[in-house]
């Protein structure tokens with residue numbers, strides 16, 4: 001009996017391990033089109049590999065933006081602790097950092113792949129590199145094998161772990177969506193997620209490279225309805241925003257603008273509070289103090305204590321656009337003007353024009369519709385022996401190790417279920 005796993009990423013590697021652990025006598029073949037395994041793992045967590053998160057497993061569910069409930073069986077079947085134990089057993093020691101993020105002690109993502117490869121080799125999984133699956137052969141509602149660029153390979157079960165569309169340079173080019181559609185399964189629209197946000201305001205380019213820490217963001221539509229709030233760090237790009245708070249916000253923005261009402265695309269605004277730690281009265285006192293320090297200067301030159309130097313010309317230009325004379329002496333600034341200045345500090349806003357592309361997105365939103373899969377096994381309901389695992393499924397999470405864990409958990413469940421089904425059959 002043979003189980004084929006398509007894709008040597010986090011999900012595929014784990015699926016192959018679980019299949020072979022469950023059915024030692026099964027012929028488990030892992031097919032990867034690259035000349036190495038885990039090309040994407042290599043770049044996760046800025047090359048340090050944020051492999052999972054250490055929070056309690058029940059606290060994982062709010063961290064998935066799409067279809068969290070579908071993951072119930074998978075996450076309990078193979079938890080974050082199981083991931084850590086497996087990696088540690090194969091030589092990848094782990095540590096927990098800020099935000100309960102788990103990394104290899106080595107600070108190198110390749111330690112994760114090395115450990116998974118070690119396990120795979122020990123178990124006796126066959127790996128076929130530089131082999132691309134072109135088609136999955138089906139007959140009478142049952143998987144028969146795969147057609148690769150090197151010929152046909154028969155199989156009793158096939159696990160599709162081909163990833164999404166993000167960072168196509170790593171090999172994730174969306175082939176699994178085609179395989180699913182050819183098998184008659186519904187695939188929901190795919191969009192880039194955990195990605196930069198592009199903005200309308202041309203002054204963003206003057207802030208390119210500027211990083212703002214300890215700021216708060218609130219993403220609201222023009223009716224004032226709030227969709228996402230966060231606190232942390234963001235960075236300006238030539239025509240947009242990125243950095244941790246923006247990347248997380250993009251998961252919600254992508255969903256909003258693509259899900260229903262396209263009109264919202266134009267209306268969503270990132271409101272940045274530049275000084276969230278200061279209460280209104282404190283902020284006013286702070287302004288008064290700074291204006292006293294700079295009492296001989298013009299207003300435009302009185303923000304050096306409060307704001308980063310790169311931000312000041314853009315900030316003061318926005319004040320001027322509100323009709324404030326930035327060339328007047330600070331001693332002449334009245335309470336009403338101070339209120340307007342405080343207002344701009346509280347709400348330094350940018351309207352969202354779009355998101356970055358798949359080329360730079362951390363994950364894909366959308367994919368094989370969860371209603372097509374049995375959540376207890378990851379098998380397609382319509383096709384016997386056809387399983388899906390990892391990012392190819394319509395599930396996506398926030399940053400923090402939740403996407404890797406989703407790939408590991410669904411991969412493990414698919415591999416185990418495929419092997420159990422064959423054990424039962426033979």
Ligand SMILES: Cc1cc2nc3c(=O)[nH]c(=O)nc-3n(C[C@H](O)[C@H](O)[C@H](O)COP(=O)(O)OP(=O)(O)OC[C@H]3O[C@@H](n4cnc5c(N)ncnc54)[C@H](O)[C@@H]3O)c2cc1C
Pocket residue numbers: 006007008009010011012031032033034037038039040041043044045046049050051052131132133134161162163164166167170171172173174175176361362363389390391392400401402403404405407
């Ligand atoms: C820059 C970046 C940083 C990230 N950082 C983190 C992080 O720190 N923590 C976290 O949890 N998540 C992170 N992610 C997301 C996470 O890496 C992915 O969600 C996860 O790796 C998906 O695993 P997968 O196995 O489903 O797919 P992939 O890793 O995409 O693997 C799919 C594999 O299938 C192969 N393949 C595709 N089609 C075929 C075919 N037809 N034939 C043969 N082989 C094929 C591909 O070559 C590839 O190797 C990051 C992603 C990126 C891009």
